[in-house]
Amino acid sequence: MYNGHLVLPFYSKGLSSFDKWIKVKKLTIYMNSSHRTNLDVILCFPNLIDLAIEFDHSSQLNRFLYIRLGRIQHLRLAFFNPVTLDLIKQIEDIFNLQELITFQLHLWNEEAYPRLLENSLQNLISTLSSVQNLSLICKPVQFGNIIKNLKPNSLTSFYVRIVGIMDKPLAIETILINQHQSIKQLFYCYVSPSSPSKRVYGIEEFDKVFKVKSNTYLDDLLDGLNEIKTILYHAGRFPNLDQVFYNDYCYFIERISDKIYISPSNNVISTCCIRPY
Numbered sequence: 001m002y003n004g005h006l007v008l009p010f011y012s013k014g015l016s017s018f019d020k021w022i023k024v025k026k027l028t029i030y031m032n033s034s035h036r037t038n039l040d041v042i043l044c045f046p047n048l049i050d051l052a053i054e055f056d057h058s059s060q061l062n063r064f065l066y067i068r069l070g071r072i073q074h075l076r077l078a079f080f081n082p083v084t085l086d087l088i089k090q091i092e093d094i095f096n097l098q099e100l101i102t103f104q105l106h107l108w109n110e111e112a113y114p115r116l117l118e119n120s121l122q123n124l125i126s127t128l129s130s131v132q133n134l135s136l137i138c139k140p141v142q143f144g145n146i147i148k149n150l151k152p153n154s155l156t157s158f159y160v161r162i163v164g165i166m167d168k169p170l171a172i173e174t175i176l177i178n179q180h181q182s183i184k185q186l187f188y189c190y191v192s193p194s195s196p197s198k199r200v201y202g203i204e205e206f207d208k209v210f211k212v213k214s215n216t217y218l219d220d221l222l223d224g225l226n227e228i229k230t231i232l233y234h235a236g237r238f239p240n241l242d243q244v245f246y247n248d249y250c251y252f253i254e255r256i257s258d259k260i261y262i263s264p265s266n267n268v269i270s271t272c273c274i275r276p277y
Contacts, residue, residue: 007027007028007029007030021044021045021046022045022046022047023047024045024047024048025045025047025048025049025050026048026049026050026051026052026074027042027045027048027050027051027052028051028052028053028054029051029052029053029054030054031053031054031055031056031057031060031063032056039063039064039067040067042067042069043067043068048071048072049071049072049073049074050072050073050074050102051069051072051074051075051076052075052076052077052078052104052200053076053077053078054078054080055077055078055079055080055081056080056081057081058079058081058082058083058084058086058087061087061090061091061094062090064094065090065093065094067094069094069095069096070096070099071099072095072096072099072100073099073100073101073102074100074101074102074133075095075100075102075103075104076102076104076106076135076202076203077091077104077105077106078104078106078108078137078196079106079107079108079109080108080109080196081109082109082111083107083109083111083113083114083117084114085114085116085117085120088117088120088121088123088124089120091105091124092123092124092127097124097127097128098127098128098129098130099130100128100130100131101130101131101132101133102131102132102133102134102135102203103125103128103131103133103134103135104133104134104135104136104137104159104202104203105121105124105135105136105137105138106135106136106137106138106196106201106202107137107138107139107163108137108163108196109163110139110163110164110192112139113139113141117141118141118142118145118146121141121146122145122146122148122149125146125147125149125150126149126150128150129151131150131154131155132154132155132156132157133155133156133157133158133159133203134147134150134155134157134158134159135157135158135159135160135187135202135203136159136160136161137159137160137161137163137196137201137202138162138163139162139163139164140162140164140166140167143160143170143175144171144174144175144177147175147179148178150178150179152178152179152181153178153179153180153181153182154179154182155176155179155182155183156182156183156184156185157183157184157185157186157187157203157206158176158179158183158185158186158187159186159187159188159202159203159205159206160187160188160189161187161188161189161191161192161201162189162190162192163192164192166190169190170188170190172186172188172231173230173231173237173238176238180237180238181238181239181240182240183238183240183241184240184241184242184243185206185241185242185243185244186231186238186241186243186244186245187205187206187244187245188245188246189245189246189247189248190247191247191248205245206243206245220247220249221249221264223246223247224244224246224247224249224251224264225251225262225264227246228244228246228251228253228262229262231244232253232260241253242254249264249265250264250265251263251264251265252265
């Protein structure tokens with residue numbers, strides 16, 4: 001256990017006393033088919049508010065049907081197998097979505113989605129009445145429709161990573177038309193990693209700047225700068241936005257007087273790439 005974060009099934013020691021249980025606030029469960037984790041252990045953590053679960057198979061979600069998880073405030077669910085409509089319904093049945101401050105749904109499989117999946121996703125997202133941080137990793141869908149029923153200007157962080165190939169760029173300013181006043185952190189990426197299970201993706205990435213190796217590094221950075229300028233083009237749009245990840249490159253936004261400065265996070269080249277806006 002590290003800073004109240006427990007990982008199952010790899011962590012097996014130190015759970016023998018109640019004083020250890022009450023310290024657990026964050027739990028990550030890897031539902032690996034080679035392990036049979038005793039999920040009843042979740043009931044032993046009275047202060048658990050942050051739960052992340054990675055599934056090899058969506059059928060493993062059934063094991064949570066009879067575990068009370070109403071106190072969870074931050075939830076990350078990652079699935080690596082094909083998506084079904086039943087999966088979305090089960091998420092609604094198992095978790096108290098109205099209480100979630102952070103919701104992350106990561107669907108890594110590239111197979112075609114079943115018909116009506118977008119409607120199911122829209123209904124699911126619509127129940128997130130308290131959500132402030134939203135992360136979606138999936139194949140291209142109508143993101144604007146999926147989040148349109150959220151309370152206006154309630155999101156502070158929005159993360160989208162596309163799995164597979166997308167025919168046209170995301171119109172992020174249109175997708176977030178009802179959220180642009182509140183958004184502080186924005187991540188959108190068309191690059192799907194080859195081994196997604198090797199690290200944690202989602203909202204956590206806002207606090208971790210990874211060094212990106214590329215032969216077209218400067219060109220990629222300039223593409224990001226131009227993209228962010230487009231987002232900020234209209235006066236008054238995204239007035240609180242201060243961090244953007246575009247295709248895994250991080251940019252910080254600073255407002256001084258009536259000017260906006262966009263700075264790549266790499267200090268070595270930031271002096272030549274900062275542009276007053």
